[in-house]
Amino acid sequence: MSVETGMGFDREQEELRLAVRSFLDKRSSEEEVRRLMATADGFDLRVWTDMATQLELHGLAIPEKWGGAGATRVEQGIVLEEMGRALLCGPYFSTVVLAADLLLCSGDEVAAARHLPRIASGDLVATAAVAEGRQGWDLDAVRARAERGPDGWRLTGMKTYVTDGALAELILVVCDTAEGLGLFAVDGAADGLTRTPLPTMDQTRKQARLEFTGVAATPVGAVGRMRDRIEHALLLACAALATEQAGGARRLVEASTEYAKSRVQFGRPIGAFQAVKHRLADMLMESEAARSAAYYAMFAGDEEIVWAAPLAKAYCSDAYVKVAQGAIQVFGGIGLTWEHFAHLYLKRAHSSAVLFGGAAEHRERLAAHLGL
Incomplete structure (x- = not known):
């Protein structure tokens, strides 16, 4: 399986992406997503456990002293991008990103020692x-x-x-x-x-x-x-969510492009028509810019995250919605039907856009930080 990233990831990071994508291709198919979203809990405990034990994803960015691997936020972003691409149903973001980052940012060693090892092992949903x-x-x-x-x-x-x-x-x-x-x-x-x-x-x-x-x-x-510590944890969550949004947008660009190559209208693939070409080009531009913004925030240090996270969340929120809307147009009427997968991404795009605040709120935050 080939994975084109177009960014400066090292070999180990590329291997991580391949492993996560291979796992999710098998365990988070469209059929499985539809099955799980209709359940009360919304996730498969076996998949949750396998992610923690086989791939060790739950403890990826948790320090080693609390049972984790001590990886960087960039590796966490790679995992989240692939999860966004697969529309993974499960409490990974809530537990491994949001709750774990709050514990890490809190400065409370006792609380961290109590809860983080259980998060890393997959024994705790938070x-x-x-x-x-x-x-x-x-x-x-x-x-x-x-x-x-x-x-x-x-x-x-x-x-x-x-x-x-x-x-x-x-x-x-x-x-x-x-x-x-x-x-x-x-x-x-x-x-x-x-x-x-x-x-x-x-x-x-x-x-x-x-x-x-x-x-x-x-x-x-x-x-x-605790205010500054909570704000910092929420900024980290915004940056992490941006990588998930970028993953969903990228998947829609790929699927729309493949459909445009195979769908024939008036004796030609619809991708041959200029209007469709322009639509796909716009979607690709938005998707690639979203990835760049998201990973800039994931690479950012503590000082940069103050403005990099709002920028990434604002841009990726708008970009994901635009790409999802563009995909619906490429697929045509079928894209709005319950049976087609495109509407699932459109709904995730809209829900992610308002989680932790909408794009306008984050632009205001960014402007205030820059003194505009």
Whole structure:
């Protein structure tokens, strides 16, 4: 199997891509995606376990002292790009990216030692709860409250758009406290926690609304001094999501190009018509630019990530939607039917575009950072 990357990856990174793509070609086919998105949990436990044990993907970017391989974020991006290409159904992003990065960024060695080895081994499904209704992902809008009493910390409030929130065993909740913003670990089976699956347009990524009524919680990191650390973890999540978006866009370009070569109309392949050529060229340009932006963010250091992640998330969000819409036009009416795969990518493109904030929000963030 040949994999054309067009970027400066080394041999080991190319081999990682080949291994992940080969695995997903077999275990995340269109038929399997359709089967899983119709289930309550939305993932196959055997596939989840095999990814952790056979390919060791769960611990890829987790430090060795906590059971991981200690790889860089670039390797993590390669894995996510291939998962986006295959529309993998499962809590990988929620657990291995979002929750793990929050634990790593928290500075809490005890919490990291407790949870990261289980994430690396595939024994733990985790997620993070940040957004609250229309307030979105703005940390200034956090209203969920954590208060310390004689029996420890208790959480009250609501979180929504929590990816894999209905099934996660560990939930990292961003809350306001008397001291300021805090991050708290909550057991998914805790008393007072109500989890309601949300009906979403994108059925390949499960989301839930969580309601907390005096739920017992454990602080992660220093309560009241967590804002910068949480913001940094969310920036890393945006960069990671951008690579997933780039993978989905690239898959649509490939599929649309193949279809344009084989679909005959008026005695010629439709790819021979200038309008279709232009459409495919525009899609390829958007896809390649999205990959460049996404990987720039994954290569970025701690200082660069402040502006590289919003740039990547904004561009990749728009690019994925544009490419998905272009694919629908190339495929024609069949692309909008339930039986065709193109609509699955279009829905993932739209859901990913608003996850962690829309393109306009990230452009405003980038502009503010640059002083514009």
